[in-house]
Amino acid sequence: xxxxxxxxxxxxxxxxxxxxxxxxxxxxxxxxxxxxxxxxxxxxxxxxxxxxxxxxxxxxxxxxxxxxxxxxxxxxxxxxxxxxxxxxxxxxxxxxxxxxxxxxxxxxxxxxxxxxxxxxxxxxxxxxxxxxxxxxxxxxxxxxxxxxxxxxxxxxxxxxxxxxxxxxxxxxxxxxxxxxxxxxxxxxxxxxxxxxxxxxxxxxxxxxxxxxxxxxxxxxxxxxxxxxxxxxxxxxxxxxxxxxxxxxxxxxxxxxxxxxxxxxxxxxxxxxxxxxxxxxxxxxxxxxxxxxxxxxxxxxxxxxxxxxxxxxxxxxxxxxxxxxxxxxxxxxxxxxxxxxxxxxxxxxxxxxxxxxxxxxxxxxxxxxxxxxxxxxxxxxxxxxxxxxx
Ligand SMILES: *Cc1c(COP(=O)(O)O)cnc(C)c1O
Numbered sequence: 001x002x003x004x005x006x007x008x009x010x011x012x013x014x015x016x017x018x019x020x021x022x023x024x025x026x027x028x029x030x031x032x033x034x035x036x037x038x039x040x041x042x043x044x045x046x047x048x049x050x051x052x053x054x055x056x057x058x059x060x061x062x063x064x065x066x067x068x069x070x071x072x073x074x075x076x077x078x079x080x081x082x083x084x085x086x087x088x089x090x091x092x093x094x095x096x097x098x099x100x101x102x103x104x105x106x107x108x109x110x111x112x113x114x115x116x117x118x119x120x121x122x123x124x125x126x127x128x129x130x131x132x133x134x135x136x137x138x139x140x141x142x143x144x145x146x147x148x149x150x151x152x153x154x155x156x157x158x159x160x161x162x163x164x165x166x167x168x169x170x171x172x173x174x175x176x177x178x179x180x181x182x183x184x185x186x187x188x189x190x191x192x193x194x195x196x197x198x199x200x201x202x203x204x205x206x207x208x209x210x211x212x213x214x215x216x217x218x219x220x221x222x223x224x225x226x227x228x229x230x231x232x233x234x235x236x237x238x239x240x241x242x243x244x245x246x247x248x249x250x251x252x253x254x255x256x257x258x259x260x261x262x263x264x265x266x267x268x269x270x271x272x273x274x275x276x277x278x279x280x281x282x283x284x285x286x287x288x289x290x291x292x293x294x295x296x297x298x299x300x301x302x303x304x305x306x307x308x309x310x311x312x313x314x315x316x317x318x319x320x321x322x323x324x325x326x327x328x329x330x331x332x333x334x335x336x337x338x339x340x341x342x343x344x345x346x347x348x349x350x351x352x353x354x355x356x357x358x359x360x361x362x363x364x365x366x367x368x369x370x371x372x373x374x375x376x377x378x379x380x381x382x383x384x385x386x387x388x389x
Contacts (some may be wrong), residue, residue: 006065006181007250013061014243028240029053048236050228055239059211061246062201063220065180066193068213070220072227073234073242077176077196078104080210080232084172084192085109087226088141089118096134097143098125100153100354102174103345105143125155126285135167144190145174146183147290150302150338150362151355152277154286157293161189176200176329181253182296186215199329202245203252207238252331252367256299259373260365266374267303272315272381274306274359300328302338304359308389312337312359315384321368321376328364333373336362 002009014026029052034045045051055073063071074080085108089095097109099122106122113120121137123130125144135142142164146155161171172192173185179200185193195201197209212227214220227233264280267273279290280297290297305312316324322335326342336342339351339358346354365373 002064009061009064010246010249013064014057017057026054026057026243028236030236049231049233052233052236052239054236054243055234058239058243058246061243062180062195062197062211063213066175066213067184067186068193068215068220069217070224071211071213072220072223072232073197073239074210074212074227074232075234075238076208077194077198077210078108079234080194080196080212081105081174082108083212083223083227083230083232084194085112085118085141086230087223088170091116091118093140094119094121094137095141095143096121096123096137096139096169098145098148098153098155099123100148100151100356101143101145102149102176103343105145105174107345109143125160126153131160131163135163135169138167139164139169142169142171143174144171144185145177147177147279147286147298147300149177149300150277150336150342150360152177152279152284152298152300152302154279154284154289156286156289157185157188157190165189177300178294178296178298179249179253181250182257182298183294186213188293191215191219197242198327200253200256201249201329202242203249203329203331204241204245205327205330205332207241207245209234209238209242253296253299255367256329256365257296259367259370260297260299260301260363262370263363263365263373263377264301266377267301270377270381272305272307272311272384274304276304277302299365300362301365302360302362304357305361305384306359307384308387309358311384311387311389312361314387315380316361318380318383319376321373322363330364331367333366333368334364336364338362 032048034043059071059073109120123134164171170191173190174194176196176199193213195211278301322333325334
């Protein structure tokens, strides 16, 4: 572990490590297999499912950025989540997860629990009573996602980790929305961090990937064994591209945040904007916790349209700098309608229970010039205002 700052680790990991030609940028190793020096003598790498120099370099960078002992780079974020529960949980073991966790996580935990692989209990982790009741059941694992999607609810990581530790539960945090630049759960007491590197870490919307970082050496080794066993590891080419994206993570996060702060200020002046969800707002539940445990508020924000469905549809259709798409964290700005897109698998009742209204829109603010983004939003609001309410 070096004492370098995060931006430096992201930029310099693996630079000038090539021993053959002293290439400044580390080469990509696309091989699936490696020669044995001689019969009975194991090489450093023998097969790329178990180990690959390009993938290992990305894993090393991500482990260091999160302050973990080791990391496993997987083929997508979902595979990293599945790896952890596969390695950790058996029948009879309980995982406690947030009721508003990422839809794919919800489906994975639920489906595997129905199959009898383990047990799951979804709770509102912002409700201390519900958390205390769930912890009393002595779970093996507590799953945390903060800020949550799409309402940006905040969970106090340090407090939950301390409470989990008292009942012998391990804690895993899905840190996809903030990246290690803005939040470091292991330093707050978590045992594992998961990312969909598809999002901010790669940052260019052109690779699917994931990572599972373990705080302890022992857990890292255990998880690496399991990743090879179940075939969860990522491809070298994807790892190469993700390491390339990672180089600019720190300045990208800064710009994503600056742009989203400007957009937030603009949204606050708009008559067609209802409730806004962003942890930077003093009225946002968990704002004080976010100030403590985050190094920034992130660039995801949601808001309700204070108008008709027709106005919402016009607004979304007229935008030209925000693509109507799922996913997040890329250089390009995206807009999503959670009720009909990312969260459509939830019933109307489940959406209502989670506080997710049909008038809600979610923005992933990109790196375009913020003046263009604001002008685009302004003209779309104008067109929406012309539609009968
Ligand atoms: C996208 C996402 C995932 C799943 O990652 P994939 O790379 O799509 O498999 C998990 N958690 C969060 C918070 C996400 O946004």
